[in-house]
Amino acid sequence: MILQNWWYTTLLNTKVDACSPLIENISCDVLVVGGGMAGLHAAKYLTEAGRKVVLLERNICGGSSTGKSAGFLTPDSELELGQLVRRYGSEDAKVVWSIASQGVDLIIQNIKKHDIKCDLLKQDSLFVGLGQKGSQEVQEEAYARKKLNLPFTLYHKEELKKINTGREYTLGIQYSDTYGINPLLYAQELKKILLTLGVKIYESTEVTEIKGHTAKTHLGSVTAENIIICIDKMKPSFSRVAKQTYHAQTFLSISEPLEKKDIKDMFPITDVMCWDSKLVYTYYRLTGDNRLLVGGGSALTTFSSMDVTPPKIIERVIGGLKKQFPILNHVEFIQYWPGRIDTTKDLIPIVDFDSQMPHVQYVLGCVGLPWAAFCGDYAARRLLEPEYCHIYCKYLKIQRKYFIPFTLQRILGKMITFSLNNIFSKYIQKGY
Numbered sequence: 001m002i003l004q005n006w007w008y009t010t011l012l013n014t015k016v017d018a019c020s021p022l023i024e025n026i027s028c029d030v031l032v033v034g035g036g037m038a039g040l041h042a043a044k045y046l047t048e049a050g051r052k053v054v055l056l057e058r059n060i061c062g063g064s065s066t067g068k069s070a071g072f073l074t075p076d077s078e079l080e081l082g083q084l085v086r087r088y089g090s091e092d093a094k095v096v097w098s099i100a101s102q103g104v105d106l107i108i109q110n111i112k113k114h115d116i117k118c119d120l121l122k123q124d125s126l127f128v129g130l131g132q133k134g135s136q137e138v139q140e141e142a143y144a145r146k147k148l149n150l151p152f153t154l155y156h157k158e159e160l161k162k163i164n165t166g167r168e169y170t171l172g173i174q175y176s177d178t179y180g181i182n183p184l185l186y187a188q189e190l191k192k193i194l195l196t197l198g199v200k201i202y203e204s205t206e207v208t209e210i211k212g213h214t215a216k217t218h219l220g221s222v223t224a225e226n227i228i229i230c231i232d233k234m235k236p237s238f239s240r241v242a243k244q245t246y247h248a249q250t251f252l253s254i255s256e257p258l259e260k261k262d263i264k265d266m267f268p269i270t271d272v273m274c275w276d277s278k279l280v281y282t283y284y285r286l287t288g289d290n291r292l293l294v295g296g297g298s299a300l301t302t303f304s305s306m307d308v309t310p311p312k313i314i315e316r317v318i319g320g321l322k323k324q325f326p327i328l329n330h331v332e333f334i335q336y337w338p339g340r341i342d343t344t345k346d347l348i349p350i351v352d353f354d355s356q357m358p359h360v361q362y363v364l365g366c367v368g369l370p371w372a373a374f375c376g377d378y379a380a381r382r383l384l385e386p387e388y389c390h391i392y393c394k395y396l397k398i399q400r401k402y403f404i405p406f407t408l409q410r411i412l413g414k415m416i417t418f419s420l421n422n423i424f425s426k427y428i429q430k431g432y
Helices: 006-013 037-048 081-088 090-114 131-147 183-197 240-244 260-266 312-324 369-384 406-412 414-427
Strands: 025-033 053-056 125-130 153-156 169-175 200-202 207-211 214-217 221-229 245-257 273-276 283-286 291-296 333-344 350-353 360-364
Touching: 006 183, 006 333, 025 037, 037 053, 037 090, 037 183, 037 360, 037 369, 053 221, 081 090, 081 131, 081 414, 090 183, 090 369, 125 131, 131 153, 131 169, 183 200, 221 369, 240 245, 240 360, 245 312, 245 414, 291 312, 350 369, 360 369, 406 414
Parallel strands: 025 053, 025 221, 053 200, 125 273, 221 360
Antiparallel strands: 125 169, 153 169, 207 214, 214 221, 245 291, 245 333, 273 283, 283 291, 350 360
């Protein structure tokens, strides 16, 4: 396998131009720092509301976490619905779940309104359990969806074989109104739309520091009335808020095109996008050209402070998938790439203003494209319509309680603190 991001490969067949870096000192109403899913949606809402917007991106738009993801558009992320119900209770869980659901709708509305070509596929979600524990987790998900009056279909082992023929899956829950996209292409096409709307976009432009209302880069600066920061992998030197987020590393790989028989053997009725019940779960779906996109990782490297790039981990993930689907044994996987998603200690994003610089707002730790899309849009709304925040701000605020507080984080270190807090939030936490 070649160490190369497949989504970057697909850009070779498009007419997407790069934006030049910032090399001057300019001003605007609102500066958006970061051109991923959150930053692009924030910029779109602001410019449509009549604000003069500048967007700075250190790579290309979508070139970091957004463009390294699997392109799943589902409300599920690191926290399943059943885990949200345990943690928040039914009513609050429904509100939190709606954040990601609205994010899905926001992306789909953009695609349809602007006719964005990004390999959009309508694919039902299928969460499958492994063993007794996995079955229990799927049952809990079914119970939560029933409690919140959300539609689903529950499949026991033999019924599940008609939907997904994985050998060791014991139970599965399926629901609709979910999709798959090419996330990097979506980001780049959305960039083109923003340019036509008048947003000034500068790529290859990293913000090195913010002093007052001015964001400085290596070659220029932007002075703005308000600043929205939508970046990942924030350095401690950039802001004290960096202690609030950490990264989790995963891997993705893409196969050669599958034959129709192989697809039918995997998904007898129709293809679905799937993930299993393992702690470090395996996830997979088909692309529009019938390639199999597979993602996963390792418990030993998920919270590593250093990037891991050799193919051994994703090869193990692919090997495990081929055990579930022996018909894939002859299939070659041609490219793989590592990615680091940012997360908070309790797996819920941060969208909040800086207590010391109220003109600065952060969008951080969005695990999943729909979460990021909503949070970027929400940050823009919150800036222009302060009353809009009340239903969501208690979940997304910076100051919240964690299992292991920041005082102990200084002793245990960031990696251990985040891994323990993530596990606690996922499987134990009640309340917030």
